[in-house]
Every structure is written in C-alpha cells, then in structure tokens.
Amino acid sequence: MRQTILAVLSLSTMTALLTGCGGDMVLLNSKGPVAQGQSDLMMTAIYLMLLVVIPSIIMALWFGWKYRASNKGADYKPTWTHSTAIEIVVWGIPVIIIGILAWLTWWGSHKYDPxxxxxxxxxxxxxxxxxxxxxxxxxxxxxxxxxxxxxxxxxxxxxxxxxxxxxxxxxxxxxxxxxxxxxxxxxxxxxxxxxxxxxxxxxxxxxxxxxxxxxxxxxxxxxxxxxxxxxxxxxxxxxxxxxxxxxxxxxxxxxxxxxxxxxxxxxxxxxxxxxxxxxxxxxxxxxxxxxxxxxxxxxxxxxxxxxxxxxxxxxxxxxxxxxxxxxxxxxxxxxxxxxxxxxxxxxxxxxxxxx
Known part of the structure; x- marks a missing residue:
C-alpha cells in the first residue's frame, strides 16, 4: 500500500510539473474561435471516453472487493457462461460512443479545416x-x-x-x-x-x-x-x-x-x-x-x-x-x-x- 501511495504521489507531482505547476494549460485556454473549437472537440471526446473508463475502473475495484476470498456471502457460479444483458452493455455502449466520435471527427475535420x-x-x-x-x-x-x-x-x-x-x-x-x-x-x-x-x-x-x-x-x-x-x-x-x-x-x-x-x-x-x-x-x-x-x-x-x-x-x-x-x-x-x-x-x- 505504501508503494502504491508513493507511486500516485509521484505521478501527481510529475503531472503538475508538466503543466507548469498548475499554470496556463494553453490548449485549454484558447484565445480564438479555431483554438476554442478544437479544444471543445478534444474535451468532448475525452468526456465520451470517460463514460467507459470511469465505470470500468469502478467495477474492477468493486468486483475485486465483492468476490474476495474472505467474502463467504458472494455468489459462486462455476457453470456460468453467458449473460445477454452484459453483452449488450459491454458491446452496445462502446459502439454508440465510437459512432458519436466518428461523427464528431467528420464534422470537426470539415468545420476546422485549416x-x-x-x-x-x-x-x-x-x-x-x-x-x-x-x-x-x-x-x-x-x-x-x-x-x-x-x-x-x-x-x-x-x-x-x-x-x-x-x-x-x-x-x-x-x-x-x-x-x-x-x-x-x-x-x-x-x-x-x-x-x-x-x-x-x-x-x-x-x-x-x-x-x-x-x-x-x-x-x-x-x-x-x-x-x-x-x-x-x-x-x-x-x-x-x-x-x-x-x-x-x-x-x-x-x-x-x-x-x-x-x-x-x-x-x-x-x-x-x-x-x-x-x-x-x-x-x-x-x-x-x-x-x-x-x-x-x-x-x-x-x-x-x-x-x-x-x-x-x-x-x-x-x-x-x-x-x-x-x-x-x-x-x-x-x-x-x-x-x-x-x-x-x-x-x-x-x-x-x-x-
């Protein structure tokens, strides 16, 4: 645990240094419509991808906790093989997000064509x-x-x-x-x-x-x-x-x-x-x-x-x-x-x- 905390603190320090110690993040501090539009596109893409990343991180931590060896109350299904609901979620949501990103890419590449x-x-x-x-x-x-x-x-x-x-x-x-x-x-x-x-x-x-x-x-x-x-x-x-x-x-x-x-x-x-x-x-x-x-x-x-x-x-x-x-x-x-x-x-x- 101590090593994990040190690693997180080190990464946080490096991030702060690389961004000028919390200073001006120029790509997100635009001074014109072109840069502002490109910045909005970038942040929209990040937010859409976080819809998959954040739940995945939360579920990975939650599953590890719920099905730990000491939890005798967790369900044990050694013959489980398939769930239609899970398949719909793990395939359907990314497909929708990729479709939205594809449309944003097409629209943005024409709107902000140099x-x-x-x-x-x-x-x-x-x-x-x-x-x-x-x-x-x-x-x-x-x-x-x-x-x-x-x-x-x-x-x-x-x-x-x-x-x-x-x-x-x-x-x-x-x-x-x-x-x-x-x-x-x-x-x-x-x-x-x-x-x-x-x-x-x-x-x-x-x-x-x-x-x-x-x-x-x-x-x-x-x-x-x-x-x-x-x-x-x-x-x-x-x-x-x-x-x-x-x-x-x-x-x-x-x-x-x-x-x-x-x-x-x-x-x-x-x-x-x-x-x-x-x-x-x-x-x-x-x-x-x-x-x-x-x-x-x-x-x-x-x-x-x-x-x-x-x-x-x-x-x-x-x-x-x-x-x-x-x-x-x-x-x-x-x-x-x-x-x-x-x-x-x-x-x-x-x-x-x-x-």
Whole structure:
C-alpha cells in the first residue's frame, strides 16, 4: 500500500510539473474561435471516453472487493457462461460512443479545416510564412514589409497564413490560436486563424513543433494580437524605418531582398559536429574547411523588421525547389539558388568526414 501511495504521489507531482505547476494549460485556454473549437472537440471526446473508463475502473475495484476470498456471502457460479444483458452493455455502449466520435471527427475535420477561410466582418490579412534555418520569416505582401520571429495582426481579423519552408520540414504552431500545420520545402500550406482577445505584452507563444536539427529549440516567435490602430501604427513605423519605437528590442533593417535573404541561414553544423570534423580532418584543407564553418545558434534570432520586401520573395522560395517543373522562369531566385547550391556543396564535401 505504501508503494502504491508513493507511486500516485509521484505521478501527481510529475503531472503538475508538466503543466507548469498548475499554470496556463494553453490548449485549454484558447484565445480564438479555431483554438476554442478544437479544444471543445478534444474535451468532448475525452468526456465520451470517460463514460467507459470511469465505470470500468469502478467495477474492477468493486468486483475485486465483492468476490474476495474472505467474502463467504458472494455468489459462486462455476457453470456460468453467458449473460445477454452484459453483452449488450459491454458491446452496445462502446459502439454508440465510437459512432458519436466518428461523427464528431467528420464534422470537426470539415468545420476546422485549416484551409477553410474564416467567416468575419473584416477582410482577411494575408501573411506569408517562411521556415528558414532555425527562424521564422513573415512577409506582409499587402503592407510590403517583413519581420523575423514576430508576427502582428489586428484583433477580430482573419489571418490567412501561407506557409512554406526553405530547408527541412517544420511545423508552424501558435497553441493559443489554433492547431499546427507543416511547413515543407517546395510546397505551400494554408492556415486560417483569428484572435478575439488582445495578446499579453510579450505576445502569444509560437514555435516549431517538429524537430528539425540542432537549432530546433531556437525556432520560437511571438504573435501579437493588437487593435486596428495599433497594427496600423506598427506598419507605419516599420515602413518608416522606426519599428524599434514599438518594440525597442527589435532590430530595424531596410529591405529584405534575395541578397539579404541568402544571409539569414544560420550556421553549417552543430558545435560538436564541427569539433568532430576538425579532429578527424586528414588534410590541412579539410581542417580549414571545417574551421571555417559556423555553428548553429544557441539563442533565437533577434526580432527583425524590414521596411520593404522584394516582390515575389515568397514565391521564389517555393519555385527554388520546383525549378524542374512547369517550365517556370525562376531567374528572380537565381542569386538565392546559387547561394543554396554553394551551401549544399560545403555540406556534401564535409559529410564524408562523419558526424
């Protein structure tokens, strides 16, 4: 009994720690209709399954007590083989619950389809999202600005996110506003979100929920839901080169074009990988190549604002991986493609030296 009590207390302590010691359970504390609907679906499914789980636990404990060896008053039926009532209960109730869950799944997958535009009185704000190596880049094609590791949008305005990746697969996730969706090179995924509550001063948490390498833990950003006036002021400040007046911790730059975009890839290998390559180098050239490599970041890239952005940058990232298809002209991405090829050559040249 003592061991059982200790085990229960240990599990309770671990549960409290994993939920932030009773803090904000973000998936159950939604700030928008999409996240709220998904949370309601999840809790409804849990409640339905508990209709089987709780009675099963109670009956298991009760049967063990009722038919214990010391209870001489319990019925003893060694020839018992069948009960129609029990069969109806143990099969009928789960079948009904599974049927309800199946209907909820079908309904919810259509209602909260990430590609489905949200109904609202305001026109949606389009934001193009690029998963770069261990950072998130946000392009506002209508406002003609761009940011790194920060996204801002007005309250009660649908946000139409168009998402891709410029390296390995990642997963874009703002838990307070909706579910995650993958960012994949050469592809475009859609996610529609809406915030009904203003974000705290530090913004809602956003991150990549798909492991993508040594710098994966640094792929964090903040999502700020603000008023229409605050959003307009922020856009004006960024376009005027004065975005730090809104966020003093940000870095203000001029234009995000192909040349600037090519410089945003952080590092070549993990620190320990580079050290291993240097130790295993067989020639001075190999050692010099390894020493020239930059390690992956250990801190998130600082929030950066760009007062303008090259037109078609988002499309060029997708086309860079689709250059062999559709006969499209990808000359606009030639500079970035050359940089990517040079990076790939370095990776290929050092890969044979071992990780």
């Amino acid at each position: 590609y489905r535009p949200l109904e609202a009185d305001k026109a949606p704000l389009t934001v193009q999202v690029i998963a770069e190596q261990f950072k998130w880049i946000f392009v506002y094609p209508e406002q003609e600005i761009a940011t790194i590791n920060e996204i801002r949008f007005p309250l009660d305005t649908p946000v139409a996110l168009r998402i891709t990746s410029n390296f390995t697969m990642n997963s874009f996730f703002i838990p307070s506003l909706g579910g995650q969706i993958y960012a994949m090179a050469g592809m475009q995924t859609h996610l529609n979100l809406l915030a009904t509550e203003a974000s705290p001063a530090e913004g809602y948490r956003g991150f990549s929920s798909n492991y993508s390498g040594y710098g994966f833990s640094q792929m964090r950003f903040r999502a700020h839901a603000v008023t229409d006036d605050q959003f307009a002021q922020w856009v004006s400040a960024v376009k005027a080169g004065n975005g730090t007046s809104v966020n003093p911790n940000a870095v203000q730059k001029t234009v995000l074009d192909q040349a600037e975009f090519a410089t945003l890839r952080d590092g070549n290998r993990g620190k320990h990988q580079i050290e291993a390559l240097i130790a295993k180098a067989n020639t001075p050239e190999e050692k010099a190549a390894a020493e020239a490599m930059k390690p992956y970041p250990t801190k998130p890239h600082p929030v950066t604002y760009y007062s303008s952005v090259e037109q078609g940058l988002f499309e060029s990232v997708i086309n860079n991986y689709m250059s062999n298809y559709h006969g499209a002209d990808h000359s606009a991405a030639a500079g970035h493609e050359a940089t990517s090829e040079a990076h790939a050559d370095v990776e290929h040249a050092t890969a044979s030296q071992g990780e």
